[in-house]
Amino acid sequence: LSGRPPTHKRSPTEQALVADERLTAVGLLMETASSLANALSCHIVEHGVSPSEFEVLLRLSRSPDSGLRMADLAAQAGISASGLTRLMDRLEQRRLVTRLTCSTDRRGLTAVLTPAGRKLVLKILPGHIADIDQWYTGALDADQLTSLDRALRAVRRRVRPGAEAGADGPG
Amino acid sequence: LSGRPPTHKRSPTEQALVADERLTAVGLLMETASSLANALSCHIVEHGVSPSEFEVLLRLSRSPDSGLRMADLAAQAGISASGLTRLMDRLEQRRLVTRLTCSTDRRGLTAVLTPAGRKLVLKILPGHIADIDQWYTGALDADQLTSLDRALRAVRRRVRPGAEAGADGPG
DNA sequence: CAAGATTGACGAGTCAATCTTG
DNA sequence: CAAGATTGACTCGTCAATCTTG
Numbered sequence: 001l002s003g004r005p006p007t008h009k010r011s012p013t014e015q016a017l018v019a020d021e022r023l024t025a026v027g028l029l030m031e032t033a034s035s036l037a038n039a040l041s042c043h044i045v046e047h048g049v050s051p052s053e054f055e056v057l058l059r060l061s062r063s064p065d066s067g068l069r070m071a072d073l074a075a076q077a078g079i080s081a082s083g084l085t086r087l088m089d090r091l092e093q094r095r096l097v098t099r100l101t102c103s104t105d106r107r108g109l110t111a112v113l114t115p116a117g118r119k120l121v122l123k124i125l126p127g128h129i130a131d132i133d134q135w136y137t138g139a140l141d142a143d144q145l146t147s148l149d150r151a152l153r154a155v156r157r158r159v160r161p162g163a164e165a166g167a168d169g170p171g
Numbered sequence: 172l173s174g175r176p177p178t179h180k181r182s183p184t185e186q187a188l189v190a191d192e193r194l195t196a197v198g199l200l201m202e203t204a205s206s207l208a209n210a211l212s213c214h215i216v217e218h219g220v221s222p223s224e225f226e227v228l229l230r231l232s233r234s235p236d237s238g239l240r241m242a243d244l245a246a247q248a249g250i251s252a253s254g255l256t257r258l259m260d261r262l263e264q265r266r267l268v269t270r271l272t273c274s275t276d277r278r279g280l281t282a283v284l285t286p287a288g289r290k291l292v293l294k295i296l297p298g299h300i301a302d303i304d305q306w307y308t309g310a311l312d313a314d315q316l317t318s319l320d321r322a323l324r325a326v327r328r329r330v331r332p333g334a335e336a337g338a339d340g341p342g
Numbered sequence: 343c344a345a346g347a348t349t350g351a352c353g354a355g356t357c358a359a360t361c362t363t364g
Numbered sequence: 365c366a367a368g369a370t371t372g373a374c375t376c377g378t379c380a381a382t383c384t385t386g
Contacts (some may be wrong), residue, residue, distance in 0.1 A: 025316070359371085
């Protein structure tokens with residue numbers, strides 16, 4: 001840097017705190033995840049949808065019946081119910097999804113992919129998977145990939161109990 | 172689920188695409204990172220700052236001279252210059268940081284922690300580090316932590332060339 | 343009343359345009 | 365003109381309140 005701003009004498013205790021390697025460890029995870037998300041977003045947005053919108057479309061296309069209750073979908077995508085309502089509004093306007101009233105419980109709606117929505121996902125996916133290879137999978141050998149997967153699952157078990165069963169999903 | 176929404180017959184090709192395990196792999200990374208961020212945020216917000224604000228304060232306290240140029244700080248924190256301007260506005264109003272005009276280049280400003288800002292960081296840090304132990308470090312043994320670190324660095328090298336040198340930072 | 347979904351008001355960040363200094 | 369920083373208009377997501385159905 002340049003002009004030496006008012007330097008603060010750090011006590012040893014203070015130094016030990018702010019220099020703790022665990023801070024660096026989380027920082028590495030966070031920075032890697034967000035930079036990867038950023039790299040993967042380019043190809044997606046070229047097709048006119050945001051990363052969150054693509055995640056929702058992809059989860060719907062991976063769902064067994066191509067449909068999910070709003071609340072479940074919101075939980076899977078890690079956004080709030082109201083956030084999903086608005087996101088679905090945008091997708092529905094573009095005829096990529098529809099909401100079906102659930103026959104057994106008329107409070108609930110089921111989000112469903114339209115043919116156009118499915119078509120768009122299939123159009124985006126090949127390039128998206130290629131991107132994943134280029135930016136993520138391709139940076140690691142088989143062993144690294146295995147142990148990375150194991151470690152991430154261990155962490156996820158802690159911070160998000162009850163995600164182990166379902167589908168994991170997109171990025 | 173319930174009422175069998177209009178089931179779509181998936182072609183084998185289509186099935187192979189949407190079920191690709193690489194999608195699951197990125198999904199795992201993303202979900203783990205955001206769930207961890209979520210877990211770590213509780214303790215931080217209890218002290219009246221948002222996670223992004225804490226990240227900026229922490230980076231300033233880790234910087235050699237306790238000061239960073241706005242542009243550099245924004246890049247480190249992974250937000251835009253304008254985003255940082257607004258964040259700094261909030262922190263400055265609360266007297267946690269100050270902007271100093273740089274003597275050698277009067278276009279630039281240096282973000283500096285005030286004593287109150289430093290005090291707040293030191294107040295938050297012990298609990299924050301304990302949280303990291305609880306939610307992240309503590310979920311892994313030493314070997315896992317080492318290989319996780321190596322794998323993440325390999326990925327980061329790909330998606331964010333030129334982050335290797337500097338400090339990594341908070342979550 | 344509780345659960346599912348939506349709406350209004352708001353917070354926080356982005357891009358494009360602007361201002362100042364080199 | 366280019367770089368550093370800020371501002372205006374806008375998007376996206378959140379919380380709290382509301383409406384409907386069980």
